[in-house]
Structures are given as structure tokens and as C-alpha cells.
Amino acid sequence: MAYGVYVGGFGFGVLAHAHDFLTHGWHPYEWGVPVLDGFWTALIGLDTLPIILILTGWRRLGLAVGLTIMILDVSANHYALFVLKFQPFAGPLMLQSIFLGYVLGCIGFLWRDRPV
Template sequence: MLYGACVHLIELLLWGFRSRTWAPLWLNGFWNSLIVLDTLSGALLLKGRRSGLYVTCLTTFADLASNLYAVYGVRHSSLGAGAADVVVLLAFGLIVFATAPWPHRRLARARL
């Protein structure tokens, strides 16, 4: 997750808020918000918090949905047409969702 935050931060620094000019403004905004969401989930996971796993799963799901929308809905493309980053994200998502039950049992609950 921290790697993803760094990637989005570098894109923001190099190319600005609209790093993907072909994408709608709200989609660029969401991708930029991943700097915060990915950092939050990574920090919570490093602290051993179960909430980090929840944020990771929600963020991964939202990121997958936004990228699939970008490929199919905005660019009217397919996964095989230059969308290698989305294929990698799909593989990462499958790993996250398949392995989430294992750390869920071992991570600490938030103390209220």
C-alpha cells in the first residue's frame, strides 16, 4: 500500500492533479486521494491494526473498480490493450482478498 501511495505521489508531483488528461476530473481526484488512503492503510497495517486490513480491502476494491471503469468505460479498451498496470492491480487485488482472512484473525482490534 505504501508503494501505491509513492507511485500516486510521484505522478502528482511530476504531472500535476490531472496526470491522466483523458480521464474525468473526478477520476483523477480519486486517484490522487489514494496517496492518503494507501498511506493510511499501510500505516495501520504496520501498527498491526485490523482497521488497516479493512481500509486496504476497501481501497483496493475502489481502485480496481475505478481502473476497470477507466479501461472499459472511458477509454473503451480492453485489459490486453496496453493496460498492464490494471492486470497487475487485478492480481494484487486477488492476493489481498484471498489472503485477508488470515491476517484478520491475527491483527489487533481497535481499542475504543
């Protein structure tokens, strides 16, 4: 079940970023700085990595990659909200922060689950 929440959370991220890409084109976040626009667009692929790794048995690598992605994503969204003053990120940032808390809270338990 814990892996299901993990995979579901990253799956939601893939869908959200893919929706933005399909709706707004190659630069869906052009209001932000170019490096953030590129990062958020790249999350379509990056968010897929932990899903694939976990489902193919590379669970520890999937957990580590997922944690790294979430720390970077929440940090980028904090920057967008508090420095760039992009208010529409307030709600999604709260949800992402909760998911980051889940990832951090369960990684120690899941890490021991399987040595791969």
C-alpha cells in the same frame, strides 16, 4: 511476511501516484472524468492509511481499509480501461487485480491473526 506484501503493495501505490502528481501537477489524470482524477490523486494519502494502520497495530482496520481501497481502485481502473478506452491502464490494471486477489485471499487468515 504476509503483512510485508500488503504494506509493500500499498507502498508501491503511494509511490506510483506520488510520481504522477509530482510529474504532472495537481490534475495528473485530467484525461479522465474529474471524480476519477480526484480519486486517483487522493490515493497518495489513501494508500498510506492501511500501511500506517497495520504498522501501528490496528491490523484489522488496516485490512478492511486496504480491501475497500483496492476494490474501489480496481473498479475505477476497469472503468478507465473499458469505458474511457485508456489503454495505458491495461498493464497496471492486471497487476492491481493480482494484488486485489492477494488481499482478498489472505484477509481471512490475517483477520484471525490479531484481534485489533
